[in-house]
Amino acid sequence: MATTAPDDTSTARPIAPVDVSDAALYVEDRWHEPFADLRANMPLAWHPESPYGPYWSVSSHRLIQQVEALPDLYSSARAITITDARDDVPFDNFIAMDRPQHTEQRRVVQPSFNPSEMKRREGEIRQRVTELFDGLSQGETFDWVEQVSIPLTIGMICVLFDFPWEERHDLKRWSDWASEVTPDQSDERTALWMEQMMQMLTRFDALLEEKRAQPPGDDVMSRIIHSEAMGQMPAAERMGNIALLIVGGNDTTRNSMSGFIDAINRFPDQLKRLHAESDLIPNAASEIIRWQSPVTHMRRTATEDAELDGQAIRAGEKLILWYISGNRDESLFDDADRFDVARENARRHIGFGFGIHRCVGARLAELQLQIYIEEIVRRNICIEPRGDWERLASPFLHGFTKMPVEIVAE
Numbered sequence: 001m002a003t004t005a006p007d008d009t010s011t012a013r014p015i016a017p018v019d020v021s022d023a024a025l026y027v028e029d030r031w032h033e034p035f036a037d038l039r040a041n042m043p044l045a046w047h048p049e050s051p052y053g054p055y056w057s058v059s060s061h062r063l064i065q066q067v068e069a070l071p072d073l074y075s076s077a078r079a080i081t082i083t084d085a086r087d088d089v090p091f092d093n094f095i096a097m098d099r100p101q102h103t104e105q106r107r108v109v110q111p112s113f114n115p116s117e118m119k120r121r122e123g124e125i126r127q128r129v130t131e132l133f134d135g136l137s138q139g140e141t142f143d144w145v146e147q148v149s150i151p152l153t154i155g156m157i158c159v160l161f162d163f164p165w166e167e168r169h170d171l172k173r174w175s176d177w178a179s180e181v182t183p184d185q186s187d188e189r190t191a192l193w194m195e196q197m198m199q200m201l202t203r204f205d206a207l208l209e210e211k212r213a214q215p216p217g218d219d220v221m222s223r224i225i226h227s228e229a230m231g232q233m234p235a236a237e238r239m240g241n242i243a244l245l246i247v248g249g250n251d252t253t254r255n256s257m258s259g260f261i262d263a264i265n266r267f268p269d270q271l272k273r274l275h276a277e278s279d280l281i282p283n284a285a286s287e288i289i290r291w292q293s294p295v296t297h298m299r300r301t302a303t304e305d306a307e308l309d310g311q312a313i314r315a316g317e318k319l320i321l322w323y324i325s326g327n328r329d330e331s332l333f334d335d336a337d338r339f340d341v342a343r344e345n346a347r348r349h350i351g352f353g354f355g356i357h358r359c360v361g362a363r364l365a366e367l368q369l370q371i372y373i374e375e376i377v378r379r380n381i382c383i384e385p386r387g388d389w390e391r392l393a394s395p396f397l398h399g400f401t402k403m404p405v406e407i408v409a410e
């Protein structure tokens, strides 16, 4: 039964029994129960205190969509994670903008991810996946995250941005810093963060200037620099948008790839099913995004007093949209904790978000995942754990830092 607390508008607020922003829940893989409880008893729950300040938890699929369908009322502009943006830190990008600026900038990059571009990229992606798998050793233990998920996704970002492969370790480091969500907002931490972001900006500015000197092309960097909406962005916006594109396309796909290994180890019958019915592979790619939910949450901020599901929301309050929970919503997904490659409504997952900010790179992510799964199935390999998986300490990205495995031929 929900505990309620009066607030100064004299409505009772359902108080969440557990702070689901606690990174320990994700490191220790203990998030299922608290969210099942929230969905069943208070899909809109108030957390009066947390290391990130007070927040609303939105945990059902229906309510998450409802919030995202009202982007003017529930704004992305203040911040898109549970951490409040510091006013003194210059950093801005289109995922954290509202209309009309969001629309203008999104339009610039969107064509780089359309179906014809994806068709053009397919051969290139397949070749990189095949080469990487050819180089994997059998009969010895290695870290799947380090040897497979990271190089495959970083490689994709290098191709997307024409970024030199030799400098890929910088890309990974910047991406990790850019996606960090921590209650530590100290000046020291912020200075370290800024140092990394400035390094990233300097390197990418050089690449952008090279593109400016060339005729306009179809790749993202060329589109950005030759566009009206993004060609003359101030430094804070260039920094923010570059970080958005590298984090957007990096940790998310990486953690879906690692998540697939976790899923087939827990549900080995599902890999067998893919061997028998390879036409299920595209659906398996959607299902892994639902099941893994690599982006744990996004955040919105109420721009004015509102009512959501009969509950008063006050202007300025933050709403955390827990995709990880919406994707396990048993009112939509039968036996939701099960990884099921034939799930009929897998594509209704909310792992890419919903509405005007829905992931712009969704097709690219799906294509990468399909090719990756095809390769695992085609090679008929068995990837067996050789030690415990280690998980990311973050309430924002849901993934793995280490997966010791051994490849055993079937």
Ligand code: HEM
Residues within 6 Å of the ligand: 068, 094, 095, 096, 106, 160, 244, 245, 248, 249, 250, 252, 253, 256, 289, 293, 294, 295, 298, 351, 352, 353, 354, 355, 356, 357, 358, 359, 360, 361, 362, 364, 365
């Ligand atoms: C499995 C992989 C991926 C997942 C789970 C994912 C998830 C998400 C989510 C949840 C959002 C926010 C949606 C919302 O607020 O409603 C988003 C937005 C975005 N994603 Fe992805 N993403 C993935 C792959 C990619 C890739 C490959 C790229 C491109 C390189 C990318 C670039 C972006 C960008 C630029 C946005 C901002 C869109 C906007 O604000 O209009 N993502 N993504």
